[in-house]
Amino acid sequence: MRFSDLDRKVTTADVRPSRWESGVPSYDGDAARPPGFQASVLVAEKRAPIVALDIIRGVAALIVVLVHVRMSAFVDYTALPVSDRGLLTALFYGLTRSGNEAVLIFFVLSGLLVGGQIVTRLTTGRFDWVAYAVERTSRIFVPLIPAVMVTAVVSTYVIGHAPSILELLSNTLGLNGVVTETLTENRPLWSLAYEIWFYVIGGAIAYMIVRGPNLLSVGLLSAGAFIMAVLDTRYLLFFGLGTVATLFRVMPNRSVLFGAGFCLLATGGILNQLTVPTKFFANVPALKGVDGATLLCIGFCLMLPILCSERTSSNLLALRRPAAAMASFSYSLYLFHFPINSALALWLPQAESISLQSGAQFVLRVAICIIGSFAFYWCFERNTASVRRLLEGYFHVRPVP
Numbered sequence: 001m002r003f004s005d006l007d008r009k010v011t012t013a014d015v016r017p018s019r020w021e022s023g024v025p026s027y028d029g030d031a032a033r034p035p036g037f038q039a040s041v042l043v044a045e046k047r048a049p050i051v052a053l054d055i056i057r058g059v060a061a062l063i064v065v066l067v068h069v070r071m072s073a074f075v076d077y078t079a080l081p082v083s084d085r086g087l088l089t090a091l092f093y094g095l096t097r098s099g100n101e102a103v104l105i106f107f108v109l110s111g112l113l114v115g116g117q118i119v120t121r122l123t124t125g126r127f128d129w130v131a132y133a134v135e136r137t138s139r140i141f142v143p144l145i146p147a148v149m150v151t152a153v154v155s156t157y158v159i160g161h162a163p164s165i166l167e168l169l170s171n172t173l174g175l176n177g178v179v180t181e182t183l184t185e186n187r188p189l190w191s192l193a194y195e196i197w198f199y200v201i202g203g204a205i206a207y208m209i210v211r212g213p214n215l216l217s218v219g220l221l222s223a224g225a226f227i228m229a230v231l232d233t234r235y236l237l238f239f240g241l242g243t244v245a246t247l248f249r250v251m252p253n254r255s256v257l258f259g260a261g262f263c264l265l266a267t268g269g270i271l272n273q274l275t276v277p278t279k280f281f282a283n284v285p286a287l288k289g290v291d292g293a294t295l296l297c298i299g300f301c302l303m304l305p306i307l308c309s310e311r312t313s314s315n316l317l318a319l320r321r322p323a324a325a326m327a328s329f330s331y332s333l334y335l336f337h338f339p340i341n342s343a344l345a346l347w348l349p350q351a352e353s354i355s356l357q358s359g360a361q362f363v364l365r366v367a368i369c370i371i372g373s374f375a376f377y378w379c380f381e382r383n384t385a386s387v388r389r390l391l392e393g394y395f396h397v398r399p400v401p
Contacts, residue, residue, distance in 0.1 A: 051316040051323050052307040057109060058326025060102040064188065065337045065369055067099035072345045073362045075352050084354040094273075101269050103191050104293055107235055108300050110195060111242020118206045119246050129207045131397045136199045138388040141172075143381040144192060147335035148172045150376070151186040154339040158346065159185060178230050185342045188334055193231060197224045198239045238297045245301040254305040261302025268295030332377035337369040344368060 070093070077085065077093045114136070121127035148171050156162040163183055170179040171189050174196030182190045201224035207217045228236045251257075271292030306312060316323070344365050351358030391397070 049320055050308050051313045051320050054323035054327035058330050060105050061330035061333045063102040064099045064334060066096045068338055069341055069365045070096035072341055073351060073365055075350060081353050089354055101272060101296060104297055105300060107238040108242040108297050111239035112245050115202055115243025116246030118202050122206055122209060127206050127210050130395055132203050134388060134391045134397055138384055138391060140196060142384045142387050143332050143335055145172060146380045151183050151339045154343050155185045158343045178227055186338045188338050194235045197227050200224045241297050241301045245304045249305050249308055257302045258306040261299040264295050264299025268292045268299055272296060329374055329377040332381045333373040336373040336376045340369050340372040
């Protein structure tokens with residue numbers, strides 16, 4: 001499981017299945033364990049796959065795709081004929097407006113896997129800032145740079161709106177929302193700005209803990225703090241919640257935490273939906289002071305000890321391979337589906353009613369987005385590990401043991 005994953009969301013680690021330490025080998029040496037080291041921060045059983053996280057990441061990425069495809073494939077719910085506004089249609093529209101909740105899950109997972117990786121390496125004395133920079137840079141940019149280029153081609157030659165060089169650079173470097181707006185034909189890139197600066201802030205703090213502050217680390221931390229203030233500092237909190245969740249993976253009463261977390265997650269999701277203005281219903285004034293997104297993220301964090309347990313992975317063992325496949329390509333699916341769908345909108349008209357034909361076109365759009373994104377995954381993201389090895393060789397970096 002990686003996030004970014006992304007999200008992955010949430011982007012994290014490499015192309016392997018979810019591990020507690022995001023693809024980093026687990027800590028095995030009791031003799032070398034530092035004084036006061038807590039078992040709760042140990043990575044999962046000899047890098048055993050965390051099947052539940054792979055499933056969650058894959059499903060969250062698919063939900064984001066469904067949200068964007070539905071918005072371009074069908075008119076708003078209130079614009080449908082009254083005869084089409086049945087229970088099933090309402091459920092379909094409800095599911096396909098939950099993209100924000102899916103991205104929130106990606107942020108927490110990114111904190112868990114990448115922030116957890118930092119915590120574990122710091123605790124075991126294995127944090128190497130150059131290795132960390134190589135890992136994060138390769139993970140983020142190997143798929144992101146081609147995604148921005150594909151978006152530029154679609155915008156220029158298909159849509160007829162050429163983005164400026166400054167827009168392309170800012171969307172590549174995580175400065176969209178600060179220097180320029182997010183590219184119109186790839187709206188999901190808004191979350192990559194947060195993801196990139198999560199990694200910068202986490203790496204800068206870890207560097208100062210290990211080696212003490214210097215001009216570079218203080219400058220990066222200051223830049224990250226400024227950019228997060230311009231964007232939305234709540235998302236840094238969500239990343240931090242995921243990181244903290246690393247510390248209570250092993251603890252008693254996990255089932256109680258899971259139940260409480262599920263209730264908070266459901267409540268937060270509902271409140272988050274109610275406080276988002278749409279043509280279907282207006283903002284609920286009584287709920288404007290309630291942050292449903294924060295409740296959702298706290299609830300998901302409380303569920304993680306059970307979701308990441310060996311027992312849960314054993315119960316889901318039959319889904320291990322498909323879950324790993326979904327997770328491995330979910331970052332590319334997140335990055336590439338939007339420009340593909342934007343291009344399809346020129347040839348597939350927006351349906352004004354629910355019918356067999358409009359439903360078939362919706363399924364066709366989703367299938368093309370998935371197949372196209374997988375093709376880009378095969379060309380780029382699949383080679384992340386090879387690019388990483390090249391960078392490690394160039395910078396003389398030894399993989400963290």
